[in-house]
Amino acid sequence: MATRTLSINGRAVRVDAPDDETLLSVLRNRLNLTGTKYGCGEGECGACTVLLDGKSVRSCQTIVSQAAAAKVTTIEGLEQNGRLSAVQQAFLDEGAFQCGYCTSGMIMQATDLLQREPQSTEAQIVTGMNGNLCRCGTYPRIVAAVQRAAHSVQKAGAR
Amino acid sequence: MNSILESSANKLQHFELDRRTFLRLFGGGVLVCMTEGSTLAQESGRGFGGHELPKEVSAWIHIASNDKVTVFTGKVECGQNIRTSLAQQVADELRAPFDCITMVMGDTDLVPWDAGTFGSMSTPQMGPRLRTMAAAARQTLVQIAAKKMGCDPTSLRVDSGKISSTDGKQSFSYGQLTQGEKLVSTVSGAVPLMAATDWKVAGTALPKVNGRDFVTGKHQYPSDISLPGMMFGKIVRPPGYNATLESVNTSDAEKMTGVKIVRDGDFIGVVAADAWTAEQAAGKIQAKWNVAAGQPSNSNLFEWLKTTAAPARGEPAAASSAQSPENGATLERRYTVQYIAHAPLEPRAAVAQWENGKLTVWTGTQRPFGVKDELVSAFHIAPDQVRVIQPDMGSGYGGKHSGEAAIEAARLAKAAGKPVRLVWTREEEFTWAYLRPAALMELKAGLGPGGTLLSWEHRTYNAGNPGIGTPYRVSSPLTPAPSSKSPLPQGSYRGLASTANHFARESFMDELAHNAKMDPLAFRRKNLSNERLLAVLNAAAEHFKWGAVQSSPTRGFGIACGTDKGDYVATCAEVAIDRATRKIRVVRVVQAWESGAIVNPDGLRNQIMGAIVQGLGGALFEAIRFGNGRLENPHFASYRLPRFSDAPKIELVLLDRKDLPSAGAGEIGIVGVAPAIGNAIFAATGTRVRNMPMAPDEAVPGIEPSMLHA
Numbered sequence A: 001m002a003t004r005t006l007s008i009n010g011r012a013v014r015v016d017a018p019d020d021e022t023l024l025s026v027l028r029n030r031l032n033l034t035g036t037k038y039g040c041g042e043g044e045c046g047a048c049t050v051l052l053d054g055k056s057v058r059s060c061q062t063i064v065s066q067a068a069a070a071k072v073t074t075i076e077g078l079e080q081n082g083r084l085s086a087v088q089q090a091f092l093d094e095g096a097f098q099c100g101y102c103t104s105g106m107i108m109q110a111t112d113l114l115q116r117e118p119q120s121t122e123a124q125i126v127t128g129m130n131g132n133l134c135r136c137g138t139y140p141r142i143v144a145a146v147q148r149a150a151h152s153v154q155k156a157g158a159r
Numbered sequence B: 001m002n003s004i005l006e007s008s009a010n011k012l013q014h015f016e017l018d019r020r021t022f023l024r025l026f027g028g029g030v031l032v033c034m035t036e037g038s039t040l041a042q043e044s045g046r047g048f049g050g051h052e053l054p055k056e057v058s059a060w061i062h063i064a065s066n067d068k069v070t071v072f073t074g075k076v077e078c079g080q081n082i083r084t085s086l087a088q089q090v091a092d093e094l095r096a097p098f099d100c101i102t103m104v105m106g107d108t109d110l111v112p113w114d115a116g117t118f119g120s121m122s123t124p125q126m127g128p129r130l131r132t133m134a135a136a137a138r139q140t141l142v143q144i145a146a147k148k149m150g151c152d153p154t155s156l157r158v159d160s161g162k163i164s165s166t167d168g169k170q171s172f173s174y175g176q177l178t179q180g181e182k183l184v185s186t187v188s189g190a191v192p193l194m195a196a197t198d199w200k201v202a203g204t205a206l207p208k209v210n211g212r213d214f215v216t217g218k219h220q221y222p223s224d225i226s227l228p229g230m231m232f233g234k235i236v237r238p239p240g241y242n243a244t245l246e247s248v249n250t251s252d253a254e255k256m257t258g259v260k261i262v263r264d265g266d267f268i269g270v271v272a273a274d275a276w277t278a279e280q281a282a283g284k285i286q287a288k289w290n291v292a293a294g295q296p297s298n299s300n301l302f303e304w305l306k307t308t309a310a311p312a313r314g315e316p317a318a319a320s321s322a323q324s325p326e327n328g329a330t331l332e333r334r335y336t337v338q339y340i341a342h343a344p345l346e347p348r349a350a351v352a353q354w355e356n357g358k359l360t361v362w363t364g365t366q367r368p369f370g371v372k373d374e375l376v377s378a379f380h381i382a383p384d385q386v387r388v389i390q391p392d393m394g395s396g397y398g399g400k401h402s403g404e405a406a407i408e409a410a411r412l413a414k415a416a417g418k419p420v421r422l423v424w425t426r427e428e429e430f431t432w433a434y435l436r437p438a439a440l441m442e443l444k445a446g447l448g449p450g451g452t453l454l455s456w457e458h459r460t461y462n463a464g465n466p467g468i469g470t471p472y473r474v475s476s477p478l479t480p481a482p483s484s485k486s487p488l489p490q491g492s493y494r495g496l497a498s499t500a501n502h503f504a505r506e507s508f509m510d511e512l513a514h515n516a517k518m519d520p521l522a523f524r525r526k527n528l529s530n531e532r533l534l535a536v537l538n539a540a541a542e543h544f545k546w547g548a549v550q551s552s553p554t555r556g557f558g559i560a561c562g563t564d565k566g567d568y569v570a571t572c573a574e575v576a577i578d579r580a581t582r583k584i585r586v587v588r589v590v591q592a593w594e595s596g597a598i599v600n601p602d603g604l605r606n607q608i609m610g611a612i613v614q615g616l617g618g619a620l621f622e623a624i625r626f627g628n629g630r631l632e633n634p635h636f637a638s639y640r641l642p643r644f645s646d647a648p649k650i651e652l653v654l655l656d657r658k659d660l661p662s663a664g665a666g667e668i669g670i671v672g673v674a675p676a677i678g679n680a681i682f683a684a685t686g687t688r689v690r691n692m693p694m695a696p697d698e699a700v701p702g703i704e705p706s707m708l709h710a
Helices: A023-030 A086-094 A103-116 A122-129 A139-158 B002-006 B019-026 B082-094 B122-149 B174-178 B211-215 B275-284 B298-307 B368-379 B404-416 B426-432 B498-515 B520-527 B531-544 B601-620 B673-685
Strands: A002-008 A011-017 A049-052 A055-058 A071-073 B029-035 B043-047 B057-063 B069-073 B101-105 B157-159 B162-164 B171-173 B182-187 B231-236 B243-249 B260-264 B267-272 B286-291 B329-337 B349-355 B358-363 B386-389 B420-423 B439-447 B453-461 B555-564 B567-578 B583-594 B649-655
Touching: A011 A023, A023 B275, A049 A103, A055 A103, A086 A103, A086 A139, A086 B211, A103 A122, A103 A139, A103 B211, A122 A139, A139 B601, B029 B122, B029 B174, B057 B122, B057 B174, B069 B082, B069 B122, B082 B101, B082 B122, B122 B157, B122 B162, B122 B174, B122 B182, B162 B174, B171 B174, B231 B275, B231 B404, B260 B404, B267 B275, B267 B404, B298 B439, B298 B453, B329 B498, B349 B404, B358 B368, B358 B404, B368 B386, B368 B404, B404 B420, B439 B498, B453 B498, B498 B520, B498 B555, B498 B601, B498 B673, B520 B531, B520 B555, B531 B555, B531 B567, B531 B583, B531 B649, B555 B673, B567 B673, B583 B601, B583 B673, B601 B649, B601 B673
Parallel strands: A002 A071, B029 B182, B069 B101, B231 B420, B358 B386, B583 B649
Antiparallel strands: A002 A011, A049 A055, A049 A071, B029 B057, B043 B182, B057 B069, B157 B162, B162 B171, B231 B267, B243 B286, B260 B267, B329 B439, B349 B358, B349 B420, B439 B453, B555 B567, B567 B583
């Protein structure tokens, strides 16, 4: 058990955890940041996706000691002053979920994708999101939501 | 068999409302109860101060003095959007704004008894029930208003949660009318309801309520529930089914700080202050198990299902009629379906708390009252000492009827003397929940000149009889569905056996059409007289432009249709085929749909699209591999599920029949997918694939691989 300080959603957070505990376990079970979901624990479904220094990672495949030096962003950190991020708003506008359990991971993955490729084509979205599972089968709506988010970011940038 | 699959629902329990609980919860206001099977006429204005509340309440609705309307139902939300669509219906009948309505769902201490959320029953049964209550509540409020204003109730205007006099001089909100009241209105179901053509809130595409909580991570699923002092649990499992514990050594785990081992017969559990330690401790327990030998595998699955089959009702005593010469040319075919997993993205999870002898469990289940019964019998405690709360969960698809995790968490919490959270791993969810039944289907038909069906026999082993009845015109069809001894735990799944039975029947119809040298659509039309089914078949064909382009070796078009649970569906699929590799890809699906009056077109589209995408998995590549009591692929890396890249272009045609009652629409959108794809594969390649999955990444033992998945 080691005490370390993590940077999560712009705040310094002290937590006691063994070096090899997964970031997912630390977020959910020690810090009660339950917006990040457990789906498989094997990096196959993307429900646990968070950003490390802006880049998407599977928090179930990341040990907490690896996260210590990085800025961690979780789904709880996207909303700013009561304003949803463009991706969050687009998911809401497109109704791109059913049970919503995959939604946090989808939004984090899409956030990373649009940072890297702000003008992602449909094919790029499918490739970029393909590691994330939605068992309710809302893929077409999620693709539409990511496209919508891309447009709204471009519009905002052009202003 | 079928009754087990539909629900292992128990005998109807009499729900008893504790009057003190009600008073504590609400204080005052107007409460409308609906009684089940009662001959009571509506009795308005009975004070609950002096009367016991009815004991067979099936649902209720409360209107508070702050205008808030609370609706209580035992149905649960698992992504099918019923929280929204039920509230829409209440808003219409109550003539109240949609956003004043809160749905309390699936909390066994607060809602009336309910068998559970399955079988597409929420919309056709709970919908009208809540509408009836809402209409009765409105009538009660009108009577209060008439008394208050001293006028004839029929002269009052009721709109947007307000009741006004004709001249508009006097107006009261519902909340104002309930101030100081403590009224119970009982209704038994005979209240006139709005026609769907008059709906204002229902029938519109309202977005999911609390949608914002799902995009911000705020919504708390069962696995997210946290209580003060909560510990974390972990179960040590045997390596396979039908195992007995030979020996166990827990000494290494016991040495870990703060770890508690819970042993009871073959049950081995661990509790620790944090989830990580619980997992590490469970890993240090050395358990030796004996797994029963000689258990079946994929290779001998269908032989096993056939040899263990019990005689079914409707079984022909002598040789079947399809073999007699007057039945024209006969055809016999055999189809199979492998076991598949629901794989809800949120695995089973429960948080259990014992307080002064009362057990409360938060868990993800489609049957909160069923899980409550399981807990009552597991712990031998009184029903009023158990409360099950079902937070809107990470889906179910028929896979969360049972309460294993709830019982395990409660066992651990009892031993630890603290609340315990238990979340199953993905491997546990695959292995220790239950699967969609495998199926073997034998079909036989006689065809007369001009493609007229003369006889029909459809026998389904193990999966059950939903969807087995043919909608086509044929005299005395035989449709036995014998149950078998399933080698794996099996249960309900979206659509139940309808998917297997539609796959067999609609593939077989295609084979018969080709044998008769008829177009598959024309052949179906010729043998159909069901107008609702014909309407969706024609709508799908028209939108798809069926017949405009002929199938080629690299591009195939297939069609299928069916009906179950009051839903009518027709599916057209277009597949692309790589001739060299025999890899296939579904590029386009058109699905026409009719399920009576549409309550929420956006929710309906979402459900049907989801059913198509989910159906692709079972159609093409999902299969549980097993042998000797062990699952061989209980992981997402080895159990292939539909992903973004698998989703075809999906076009939906919704027929809104406002003249017909609304049916549940969460399940049957899945049934046409596999046969439409199979028929398209045949149209392109001339290869008839009679096994689901049709294009697995690697061959399933016992099944000839026909196609590969792209």
